[in-house]
Amino acid sequence: MxxxxxxxxxxxxxxxxxxxxxxxxxxxxxxxxxxxxxxxxxxxxxxxxxxxxxxxxxxxxxxxxxxxxxxxxxxxxxxxxxxxxxxSGKLSERIPNFEKDEIGLITEELNHLAEYIQEQVHSMQRLADEKSSLAQTAHTAAVMEERQRLARDLHDVVSQQLFALSMMSSATLRMFDINKEKAHAQLKEISEIAAKAQGEMRALLLHLRPIQLTDDSLCDGVIKLIQELKGKTNLDFQASIDEIEHISKATEEHLFRIIQEALSNILRHSHATKIKLTLTEKENYIYLFIGDNGKGFDPQIDRVASYGLKTMRERCEEIGGIFTIRSKENEGTYIDIRIPRTGRV
Missing domain, CATH: 1.10.287 (Helix Hairpins)
Structure with a gap:
């Protein structure tokens, strides 16, 4: 119709x-x-x-x-x-109201609604600050839980891959004089398994970094993280990291963990060679962009790897942010995050 x-x-x-x-x-x-x-x-x-x-x-x-x-x-x-x-997340905007008719009343109510939502976002960020303070008291338990998780991951993934490498390398040595073509194919497979195990190990080591930034600012922490990965991988980083002023400790920690999780996913799953990372502040908003040129995926399909994406989205929403992900097979993955700045330190 x-x-x-x-x-x-x-x-x-x-x-x-x-x-x-x-x-x-x-x-x-x-x-x-x-x-x-x-x-x-x-x-x-x-x-x-x-x-x-x-x-x-x-x-x-x-x-x-x-x-x-x-x-x-x-x-x-x-x-x-x-x-x-x-x-889109720009809660500070207001619509001008010049009339007092029915549409004017709707406009006035929308402005009140925007103020209410903005107050709720600030409340969420205050709760995130309180949650961060409470989290420090449970730091020991969190460390133990993280160690157990890493031990499980090492056993379930890396240990099995190393065992497979050991078995395949022994078999390859025995057949090298018998069937060189098959031995060459197995060597190629051994190389792929070793590269995957190396990526898994680097991702696990990335998670071993402390949750808190201690005395480092968010900018310094992210720069150190990138320099560390540059020295241990062949990834080409295009980074633009601005110093963010008047940002709460909880927001800093959440953003740092989001970046860690995103880089961990790239190391494990993307097969990327280039990473672009931008962290900047403009018009009372903090903008974070992370993109890679990896194999990508279909965001509509639920995968095991989506656990990391869910964690990043939850962390972003806890501090009142907007989380957007774009990805397509063989065209890379791109994450856009926008977080309103409260002005509190």
Missing amino acids: KKYGIRFWFIQSFIMMGLICSLIFFVGLQIYIFNTQKPLLDISMTFWLTLYILVILLLVGAYFGIRGSYLIKGRLTDIYLFISTLR
């Missing part, structure tokens, strides 16, 4: 009003002629006079319909753009 906009509805209403008024005028003339002994107008004259009135009313109706529709549509467009702005 074809849908018409509010402009068409306005013009149609005014034109219909012109038609109805012209019809009433014509009927009134006919009643006048019928009830008058010597009418001043005949039927032909009433027809042309009605036609003239109809044209005038149609033109006037079309003019006021277009004018009214522009006014109403313009104000509704402002409301639509404001709602889209709120949805």
